[in-house]
Amino acid sequence: MNKKRNTLQKQLIMNAVRELDIHASAEQVFAHVTEKHSSISKATIYRNLKQMAESGELLEIGIPGSAAHYDHNCHEHYHFMCENCERIVDVEGDITDIFNKIKYEEKIEITGIRLSFVGLCEKCKSKPM
Amino acid sequence: MNKKRNTLQKQLIMNAVRELDIHASAEQVFAHVTEKHSSISKATIYRNLKQMAESGELLEIGIPGSAAHYDHNCHEHYHFMCENCERIVDVEGDITDIFNKIKYEEKIEITGIRLSFVGLCEKCKSKPM
DNA sequence: ATGCTATATAGTAATGAATATCAATAAAGA
DNA sequence: TCTTTATTGATATTCATTACTATATAGCAT
Numbered sequence: 001m002n003k004k005r006n007t008l009q010k011q012l013i014m015n016a017v018r019e020l021d022i023h024a025s026a027e028q029v030f031a032h033v034t035e036k037h038s039s040i041s042k043a044t045i046y047r048n049l050k051q052m053a054e055s056g057e058l059l060e061i062g063i064p065g066s067a068a069h070y071d072h073n074c075h076e077h078y079h080f081m082c083e084n085c086e087r088i089v090d091v092e093g094d095i096t097d098i099f100n101k102i103k104y105e106e107k108i109e110i111t112g113i114r115l116s117f118v119g120l121c122e123k124c125k126s127k128p129m
Numbered sequence: 130m131n132k133k134r135n136t137l138q139k140q141l142i143m144n145a146v147r148e149l150d151i152h153a154s155a156e157q158v159f160a161h162v163t164e165k166h167s168s169i170s171k172a173t174i175y176r177n178l179k180q181m182a183e184s185g186e187l188l189e190i191g192i193p194g195s196a197a198h199y200d201h202n203c204h205e206h207y208h209f210m211c212e213n214c215e216r217i218v219d220v221e222g223d224i225t226d227i228f229n230k231i232k233y234e235e236k237i238e239i240t241g242i243r244l245s246f247v248g249l250c251e252k253c254k255s256k257p258m
Numbered sequence: 259a260t261g262c263t264a265t266a267t268a269g270t271a272a273t274g275a276a277t278a279t280c281a282a283t284a285a286a287g288a
Numbered sequence: 289t290c291t292t293t294a295t296t297g298a299t300a301t302t303c304a305t306t307a308c309t310a311t312a313t314a315g316c317a318t
Contacts, residue, residue: 005285005294026275041297046276048295062243064191065305067275082250091246098244110248114191115227117220118241121211125238134265134314155304170268175305177266194276196304261318272307283296288289 012037013048014057014072023061023069023079023088061088064114080108141166142177143186143201152190152198152208152217190217193243209237 016032017024024032030045049070053060059071061079069088071079078091078098089108091098145161146153153161159174178199182189188200190208198217200208207220207227218237220227 003286003294007285007295009296039297041299043277043298044296050276061245062193064193064197068193078244078246080246080248080250082253083247084249084253087250087252089250108246108248108250109254110246112247114243114245114247115207116190116243117207117209117237117239118212118243119209119237119239120213121209121216121218121237123216124211124213132265132315136266136314138267168268170270172269172306173267179305259318262316263314264316265312265314267312268310270308273305275304276302278301279299281297283294285294286292288291 008037009040009044010048010052012040013045014052017049017058017070018072021072023071025067025069027067029070080110082108083111137166138169138173139177139181141169142174143181146178146187146199147201150201152200154196154198156196158199209239211237212240 012033013029016029020028020032022028026042026045026049029049030040030042033040033045049058049068050060052058053070056074059074061069061071063069063081063086066086071090073090077093079088080091081088141162142158145158149157149161151157155171155174155178158178159169159171162169162174178187178197179189181187182199185203188203190198190200192198192210192215195215200219202219206222208217209220210217
């Protein structure tokens with residue numbers, strides 16, 4: 001039960017994220033897919049991007065106060081976002097060394113770091129979900 | 130020109146964030162303030178929390194896909210959020226040592242790290258804002 | 259204390275991102 | 289081919305937040 005089906009829409013969405021290669025948002029994916037396949041629904045875009053992120057096929061980059069973006073690069077890496085144009089670029093590297101590496105990247109200017117940990121707090125850890 | 134005024138509403142909002150002391154959201158601040166001052170508008174809450182964050186009086190904790198929370202603790206620190214109940218707790222410490230420290234904090238279970246850098250990209254750095 | 263003026267407020271409409279709903283459609287196995 | 293059930297398209301709805309605007313008021317000048 002609950003078997004996943006391979007649909008044309010899913011293929012189009014995955015291809016769009018790969019072709020755009022700019023950490024695309026759902027709206028950008030929608031715009032790209034509709035160029036060739038105008039009948040696709042926006043709900044299908046949102047639905048599948050979320051599912052692909054949950055299954056690990058895509059990485060969801062949540063942007064507080066703005067639309068989420070999706071990355072087809074799923075190996076361990078972090079992101080830099082321009083606070084002016086919202087462009088997102090990959091920052092490769094070991095998390096413990098990343099701050100040292102960033103010092104030698106003169107092309108971008110870091111003005112802030114957004115770091116938070118996610119998991120289970122003391123209360124939820126000892127309770128059933 | 131553009132002088133800030135000290136209003137009762139601003140005082141009530143700042144006091145609420147301090148009294149709640151739980152990284153309150155705009156809705157939580159609204160609920161708390163209306164207990165004693167029922168005529169305040171929700172727009173006033175949002176407007177002032179944002180302004181206080183911009184001026185550095187409060188720290189805005191943006192949560193992708195959910196409401197922003199506000200912290201009256203403005204010195205350098207990071208956050209842990211429970212993915213089950215969304216409770217937010219402070220994680221003090223130097224960013225370069227934080228990962229080692231976290232290993233000895235057994236009360237919470239880290240399942241993910243959200244890290245991103247904010248600043249100006251190559252294009253925006255060389256262009257006027 | 260009184261008046262003036264620009265800032266702030268209350269109330270509500272509007273926006274943007276994302277999810278919920280549901281009848282219709284179509285994968286994939288029998 | 290038939291049947292089952294995941295998936296889709298279209299739209300309504302939710303949620304967080306901002307925009308709008310007439311009214312009120314803080315703080316300064318008189």
